[in-house]
Amino acid sequence: MNVETDPIVSNVTLDDGVEAEIASYLDLEKPTSFFLFAGAGSGKTRSLVNALKHIAAKYRDTLRLRARHVAVITYTNAACDEITRRLEYDPLFVVKTIHSFAWSQVQGFNADIREWLRANLKAEIANLTAEEAKGRAGTKASAARLASIESKQRRLGRLDEIKTFTYNPNSDNRERNALNHSEVIKIFSTFLLEKSLMQRMFVEKYPFLLIDESQDTNKVLIDALLAVQQAHANRFALGLIGDTMQRIYLDGKEHIEDALPPGWKTPQKALNHRSPGRIVRLINKIRSGADEQIQVPRDDASEGWARLFLFPIDTPDKPTIEDRVRAYMAELTGDTGWSDRDQCKILTLEHHMAAKRMGFEQLFEAIAPIETFRTAFLDGSFAPTRFFTHSVLPLVTATQRGDKFLATKLIREASPLLSKDILRGSEKPLDQLRTAQTAIDSLMSLWANGEPTCGAVLANVMSTNLFIVPDGLKAALAAVSAEPTVSTDEEADPVGENVAALVALLDCPFTMIAPYASYVAHEASFDTHQGVKGLEFDRVMVLMDDGDARGFLFGYDKLLGAKELSASDLKSAQEGKDSSVDRTRRLFYVTCSRAKSSLALVAYSTDPGAIKAHVIQSGLFDEDEVLLGLPT
Numbered sequence: 093m094n095v096e097t098d099p100i101v102s103n104v105t106l107d108d109g110v111e112a113e114i115a116s117y118l119d120l121e122k123p124t125s126f127f128l129f130a131g132a133g134s135g136k137t138r139s140l141v142n143a144l145k146h147i148a149a150k151y152r153d154t155l156r157l158r159a160r161h162v163a164v165i166t167y168t169n170a171a172c173d174e175i176t177r178r179l180e181y182d183p184l185f186v187v188k189t190i191h192s193f194a195w196s197q198v199q200g201f202n203a204d205i206r207e208w209l210r211a212n213l214k215a216e217i218a219n220l221t222a223e224e225a226k227g228r229a230g231t232k233a234s235a236a237r238l239a240s241i242e243s244k245q246r247r248l249g250r251l252d253e254i255k256t257f258t259y260n261p262n263s264d265n266r267e268r269n270a271l272n273h274s275e276v277i278k279i280f281s282t283f284l285l286e287k288s289l290m291q292r293m294f295v296e297k298y299p300f301l302l303i304d305e306s307q308d309t310n311k312v313l314i315d316a317l318l319a320v321q322q323a324h325a326n327r328f329a330l331g332l333i334g335d336t337m338q339r340i341y342l343d344g345k346e347h348i349e350d351a352l353p354p355g356w357k358t359p360q361k362a363l364n365h366r367s368p369g370r371i372v373r374l375i376n377k378i379r380s381g382a383d384e385q386i387q388v389p390r391d392d393a394s395e396g397w398a399r400l401f402l403f404p405i406d407t408p409d410k411p412t413i414e415d416r417v418r419a420y421m422a423e424l425t426g427d428t429g430w431s432d433r434d435q436c437k438i439l440t441l442e443h444h445m446a447a448k449r450m451g452f453e454q455l456f457e458a459i460a461p462i463e464t465f466r467t468a469f470l471d472g473s474f475a476p477t478r479f480f481t482h483s484v485l486p487l488v489t490a491t492q493r494g495d496k497f498l499a500t501k502l503i504r505e506a507s508p509l510l511s512k513d514i515l516r517g518s519e520k521p522l523d524q525l526r527t528a529q530t531a532i533d534s535l536m537s538l539w540a541n542g543e544p545t546c547g548a549v550l551a552n553v554m555s556t557n558l559f560i561v562p563d564g565l566k567a568a569l570a571a572v573s574a575e576p577t578v579s580t581d582e583e584a585d586p587v588g589e590n591v592a593a594l595v596a597l598l599d600c601p602f603t604m605i606a607p608y609a610s611y612v613a614h615e616a617s618f619d620t621h622q623g624v625k626g627l628e629f630d631r632v633m634v635l636m637d638d639g640d641a642r643g644f645l646f647g648y649d650k651l652l653g654a655k656e657l658s659a660s661d662l663k664s665a666q667e668g669k670d671s672s673v674d675r676t677r678r679l680f681y682v683t684c685s686r687a688k689s690s691l692a693l694v695a696y697s698t699d700p701g702a703i704k705a706h707v708i709q710s711g712l713f714d715e716d717e718v719l720l721g722l723p724t
């Protein structure tokens with residue numbers, strides 16, 4: 093075979109030119125910022141690694157001479173490890189998650205951090221005080237506000253005692269001098285924008301910054317980085333890698349592609365290396381509702397399978413139906429892997445369904461509707477629920493199992509009753525241990541009369557000081573504990589939605605904490621789009637159940653055509669805002685595009701017939717790919 097003269101017989105090298113294009117932007121003399129537009133399975137990680145290898149090959153010595161580095165921000169620790177490994181642990185690259193990168197840049201600026209916190213706390217207290225002046229004294233809302241003001245004032249009062257601020261991206265940051273996760277991002281973004289010296293030092297240290305999964309990177313930070321890039325366009329290049337169709341977190345920047353400053357390049361990749369032909373056509377069609385990006389499958393890809401199974405919403409025993417769907421898929425595809433649940437990836441489009449099936453629906457309904465809580469609640473980092481999942485639950489479980497050793501270890505690590513300062517200052521450390529044991533006994537006594545509520549657990553822990561309680565929970569408990577006042581006052585000054593949500597959380601039985609904890613730790617038998625970001629699986633089954641979803645956030649029935657769009661959906665569309673249909677489309681795209689060989693979609697709907705007609709008419713599926721029920 094003559095490589096030079098033979099005609100190209102395959103498309104598998106279609107996107108190879110993109111890597112050279114990106115390499116040309118990564119020029120120290122004339123850096124060019126870019127946003128790599130590329131859909132699912134297009135090999136964005138490979139492009140990222142190749143871009144970095146190019147920089148190392150061309151500029152290693154030049155960069156090293158001036159102690160400069162190349163920064164890479166990834167979404168998860170796992171992605172960080174993977175990229176670092178592929179770069180063979182090259183010290184030229186600083187590969188970090190967003191929080192740890194932000195912290196690495198501001199750590200040590202203690203005086204500046206203190207002033208930022210002081211201003212921030214003062215502003216928050218001023219807001220709460222103004223609200224209090226407008227509200228009614230003695231109400232639950234007032235009790236919650238006063239508790240928040242008190243916590244903030246206490247923190248403000250102690251600021252000057254703190255010499256060194258700390259932060260750990262992977263833990264709860266319970267110490268007094270610790271910053272929380274969102275503070276770290278805000279501080280870094282503010283410093284970048286407002287401190288010109290920091291900006292100059294930053295671009296000097298990192299002439300190139302590449303961000304993976306940029307569609308989900310915190311928008312405050314992206315905006316700050318775009319401003320830095322504009323101010324130093326001839327010395328600094330920002331490379332954003334991502335897929336706008338895979339934006340699943342609400343704090344990511346919407347329409348990032350429209351916000352790119354002048355001079356940016358937008359290289360594109362068209363080949364899908366992951367999925368078979370049928371699935372690439374399906375995800376193209378799903379995507380066509382949002383943008384014009386079209387992918388092509390590799391020439392050597394197989395055709396694969398995609399099937400949609402539709403059942404009535406009130407179908408009894410859904411898990412058995414889903415087992416039968418897998419059996420059907422095994423027969424259809426000849427792939428026995430479908431017969432084994434563990435060899436299939438079962439995804440849900442929305443969390444509500446998982447919450448219902450796993451038994452923490454009430455907890456989900458309390459917190460998830462609140463937009464500012466949702467992301468953290470669903471990834472397990474929300475401080476009020478983390479208090480229950482990471483402080484209380486492990487201790488209760490260990491004690492109930494009779495594992496005294498573990499219980500003591502947990503308390504030593506996390507309880508303020510046994511903090512180093514307390515033990516050092518105590519003349520009789522044994523007394524402290526006794527106090528801690530009494531606090532544990534008091535907590536466990538709550539189970540004597542059946543399962544306690546989260547509120548009862550919280551009140552007990554507050555009274556013994558067994559664990560540090562997050563401020564939000566203190567405010568909620570203050571609201572719950574406030575003596576009832578005149579109802580007209582309560583009506584005139586109701587608690588805000590955040591406090592109301594936390595009050596609803598306190599009403600939940602504590603039994604809901606364990607299944608919720610295992611769900612957010614991805615230990616449950618089903619996973620969601622968030623857990624499978626960036627991953628791929630041979631067989632994917634996607635479960636959709638609007639009856640379980642209650643529709644406050646998702647509406648695949650609308651996406652698939654069983655329901656009309658609501659007035660607010662139409663209004664959002666007109667205003668170019670994200671609607672529930674847009675969100676659902678993206679989740680649908682992320683989940684379907686994980687499949688490497690075959691895909692089974694299972695939907696429970698109030699109107700399976702309408703969905704069937706719609707998906708065929710819209711070209712998502714062919715008639716023989718949609719099954720109303722299972723053949724007997």
Ligand SMILES: Nc1ncnc2c1ncn2[C@@H]1O[C@H](COP(=O)(O)OP(=O)(O)OP(=O)(O)O)[C@@H](O)[C@H]1O
Nearest residue numbers: 131132133134135136137138335365366625626627
């Ligand atoms: N040039 C290539 N040749 C062959 N296989 C490739 C190539 N690029 C990527 N792949 C393979 O295609 C699959 C998808 O790649 P990767 O996960 O990097 O895509 P991605 O763009 O990050 O996808 P997503 O956004 O869906 O997570 C992987 O199995 C990867 O090994």
